[in-house]
Amino acid sequence: MALTVSQVAEIAGVSVRTLHHYDEIGLLRPSGRSAAGYRLYNDADLARLQQVMFFRELEIPLQEIRRALSDPEFDIAAALRMQRQLLSEKAARLHALLSAVDAALARLGNEEPMTREEMIQMFDGFDPSAYEAEVEQRWGQSEAYQESKRRTARYTKQDWQQIKSEAEATFARLADLMTAGVAPDAPEAMDAAEAHRQHIDRWFYPCSHAFHRGLGRLYVDDPRFTANIDKTRPGLAAYAAAAFAANADRAKPPA
Amino acid sequence: MALTVSQVAEIAGVSVRTLHHYDEIGLLRPSGRSAAGYRLYNDADLARLQQVMFFRELEIPLQEIRRALSDPEFDIAAALRMQRQLLSEKAARLHALLSAVDAALARLGNEEPMTREEMIQMFDGFDPSAYEAEVEQRWGQSEAYQESKRRTARYTKQDWQQIKSEAEATFARLADLMTAGVAPDAPEAMDAAEAHRQHIDRWFYPCSHAFHRGLGRLYVDDPRFTANIDKTRPGLAAYAAAAFAANADRAKPPA
DNA sequence: ATAGCCCCTCACGTCGCGTGAGGGTCAAGC
DNA sequence: GCTTGACCCTCACGCGACGTGAGGGGCTAT
Known part of the structure; x- marks a missing residue:
């Protein structure tokens, strides 16, 4: 019942070298050796190899696999x-x-x-160069900003078109509510705010309610954002900021 | 307009070491150096870096990227x-x-x-041990067989259920056509054959039309396959083989 | 006894960088 | 003018999971 390296390799679909390697690093030591020093694997060794391959397929580092398999308390x-x-x-x-x-x-x-x-x-469906430096200063090395950069670098032109129209839609929704005289802490306004938050979360970075509130503040504090948003309807930036804050309060009421 | 390593690194979201590396391997040599030997990147360099990052994101080896970018004939x-x-x-x-x-x-x-x-x-949701040895002999070390082994080792139980039901569906389709007296080289039969080929291609290994024809032959030549398939309807294996051949001819008419 | 295929142990190569070591450069503040 | 600190440079080794020989012994069959 004892198998040699090449037999095990064939069965498991790995290379002989891989088995050598696993032996070297102590991940899978064959239970026996022949008189001539040949590695001999038994059924238990094969079972262990199966386990190793399972975890390996999940791209878990071999060292961790070794620890996992040796530690009965491993979670x-x-x-x-x-x-x-x-x-x-x-x-x-x-x-x-x-x-x-x-x-x-x-x-x-x-x-x-x-x-x-x-x-x-x-x-580069959009032009980051204009704002980038300053945005960087404000948001510094924040996780969110880094994540956003990583994500946005990958979007295609199609993606950008979709993102843009989605963004316009959410702001249009807010603008309509504002014109209709709906208070920014009304449920409909908060729903629109939530839609915007999810838009950000989906396309740019994980955007918590608290973070979204900060984003609203930025929209009124930073004239470039304010100008751009108020193009749709004057006062929209402030309205949006209030709606974002109300929505954040709704999600997690202030202490 | 000339940027230093850290500036480029920041903009592009890569490490300084990465830029050094790209310089070393000739993938992206900065167009200039300062008097002190500092690397200086201009806009063209940045553009090239963009290209590099695009291909890199596709997980193309850096050497190939280099060749691709240097060869104007590159497809x-x-x-x-x-x-x-x-x-x-x-x-x-x-x-x-x-x-x-x-x-x-x-x-x-x-x-x-x-x-x-x-x-x-x-x-191991299925039991390959019964057939494996003989299948190996027939298909030997063929690319297809190796690929299939590699792929199938990774499928989950759920996958296998889906695979199984899909396979049964395609054979049921062929069985229906056969019972209805439709010729194996009729368009509907060829379509069913094509569905089977794509099923194999999707789940097991790249399956060309020619290879599929060979598979059909195996179904009639190998009694184990024949028995299993003819369980659905006697003569189905032969019918399937004929349909596979017809479908292969349709894709690439015989000389 | 020879051939051919298996096995062994070094030990260096691969890829895409990370991570120092050891040292020069540059602008700012004292 | 000198130090400080943030940059920059060139080696050069490390990593992870093996691939790929080199050099040598073993096993089995003819």
């Missing part, structure tokens, strides 16, 4: 949850990439052999 | 298609992993602290 659930989180982020990133590639291919299909410059256009 | 479309394929496979794999993790977590939530052995069960 598998916690590890799985962490890993799940990591995997779903990776998946989301992959989907964004796929649509970026599709967009690129679509263009390639239609017209002339798209230049590389055109391709890049997809990636 | 971007082909590269994108290849990369798309690769990415979508990765995404599929990730989703399988996610559901595997979810399944594991679900069990963990309910019952006793699930044993590792239970966890592994997910991974």
Whole structure:
């Protein structure tokens, strides 16, 4: 019943070198050796290899796998949850990439052999250079800002169009409410604020209610934002800020 | 307008070391140096960095990116298609992993602290040991077989259920056509054959029309396959083989 | 006894950087 | 004019999970 390296390798679909490696780092030591020093694996070794491969497939570092398998107290659930989180982020990133590639291919299909410059256009569908430096100062190295930069770098032109129209829609909704004389802490206004928060959360960075309230303040404090927003309707920036704050209070009432 | 490493790093969201590295390997050499030897990047350099980051995000090796950017004849479309394929496979794999993790977590939530052995069960939802040796002989070390082994090792129990029901559906479709007296080279039969081919292609290995034809032959030549398929309806294996061949001819007519 | 395939142990290579070590540069404040 | 601190430079080793020989022994069959 004792199997040699190549047999185990074949069964498990890994390379011989991989088995050597796992032996070296103490992740999977064969239970026996032949007289000539050949590694000999029994059923228990195979079972352990299965476990190793499971965790490896989840992209858990080998060292951690080793610890996990040796520690009977190891919290598998916690590890799985962490890993799940990591995997779903990776998946989301992959989907964004796929649509970026599709967009690129679509263009390639239609017209002339798209230049590389055109391709890049997809990636700077908006012009960050004007605001970027100052935004940086205000938001500093905040997590949110970093995350936003990471995310936005990946959006395609199509994405940007959708983002823009969505953003306009939420502000239009707020503008209508304002014109109708609805108070910014009315439920409808708060709902519109919430829609905006989710928009940010979806497209830019994880946006808590508290953070959203801060964003509202920025809209009135920073003349560039104020000017841009008040183009839709004068006073909208202040109205939006009040609605954001009310919505934040609704979610987590002030102490 | 000339930027130093840290400025470029900040803008692009990469590390200084990364820029050093890209310089070292000739992927992105700054267009200038200051008197003191500082790297100085201009707008063209930034543009090139954008391109590099685009391809890098697609997980293309840096060396290939370098070649791509230096070769004006480089077929971007082909590269994108290849990369798309690769990415979508990765995404599929990730989703399988996610559901595997979810399944594991679900069990963990309910019952006793699930044993590792239970966890592994997910991974051998089917029993390949019975056929494996012989299949190996027939298909030998073929690329397809290796690829299939690699892929199938990763499917979860859920996946297998879906695969199984999909497979049954395609064979049921063929069985219906056969009973209805439709010729195996009729369009409907060829469409059903094509559905089966895509099923294989999706779940097991890249399955060309030619390869699919060979698969059909295997279904009639190998009594184990024949018996299993003819359980649904006697003669179905032969009918399927004929339909596969017809479908292959349709895709690429015989010389 | 020879051939051919298996096995072993070093040990260096790969990729995309991270992370110092050791030292020069530059603008600002004292 | 000198120090401070934030930049910049060039080596050069480290990492993670193996790949890929090199050099040598073992096993089995003809």
